[in-house]
Amino acid sequence: MRDGPLRFLVKRLALVCTATDLRLTRLILRAQGRRPFKLGGACHLCAACCESPMIQTGRLVFHGRFFRRLFLAWHRHVNGFVLIGEHHRSRTFTFTCTHFDPATRRCDSYRSRPSMCRDYPRVLLWEPDPPFLPGCGYKAISPNADRIAELLDAEELPPAKREELKRRLHASEE
Numbered sequence: 001m002r003d004g005p006l007r008f009l010v011k012r013l014a015l016v017c018t019a020t021d022l023r024l025t026r027l028i029l030r031a032q033g034r035r036p037f038k039l040g041g042a043c044h045l046c047a048a049c050c051e052s053p054m055i056q057t058g059r060l061v062f063h064g065r066f067f068r069r070l071f072l073a074w075h076r077h078v079n080g081f082v083l084i085g086e087h088h089r090s091r092t093f094t095f096t097c098t099h100f101d102p103a104t105r106r107c108d109s110y111r112s113r114p115s116m117c118r119d120y121p122r123v124l125l126w127e128p129d130p131p132f133l134p135g136c137g138y139k140a141i142s143p144n145a146d147r148i149a150e151l152l153d154a155e156e157l158p159p160a161k162r163e164e165l166k167r168r169l170h171a172s173e174e
């Protein structure tokens with residue numbers, strides 16, 4: 001269901017907070033020496049990432065009854081995310097989105113979509129092996145891609161094997 005003016009406003013305010021939080025968190029990670037993958041490729045608007053959005057949470061939200069209920073109520077009533085599953089080991093919730101129209105594959109409230117939708121798939125670039133959705137037009141490129149490619153080029157390898165290794169090590173920009 002399309003967002004009305006009140007929900008639009010609430011989501012815009014929340015966006016300022018979550019986007020600021022995201023920037024600060026990533027600044028801290030960088031200051032600690034963490035280097036994310038670079039984002040390569042491009043979005044081809046398949047909307048696969050809208051089919052079942054997932055959110056990984058901390059222990060308090062996933063296991064704490066009060067915070068869990070608050071978190072899920074916020075996502076249900078503000079963002080329009082309906083819980084359909086959860087994965088305990090990774091503390092991840094899976095939702096369907098009431099703003100997603102599977103027929104047109106479009107978002108009915110794109111201008112007020114939450115920050116996680118705006119940020120996707122950058123969040124994956126901090127994972128050790130970014131799990132992009134099958135068919136996603138984006139790809140992760142290692143911050144050391146040039147060096148890895150140089151080392152592989154110096155090895156005597158069959159061309160297909162070399163390309164396979166570059167792909168698996170996220171050293172290929174193609």
Ligand code: SF4
Nearest residue numbers: 043044047049136137
């Ligand atoms: S899955 Fe990837 S290519 Fe498809 S819409 Fe989402 S970001 Fe774009």
Ligand code: SF4
Nearest residue numbers: 050097099100107117
């Ligand atoms: S709010 Fe819009 S962009 Fe975000 S998951 Fe739903 S349909 Fe996709």
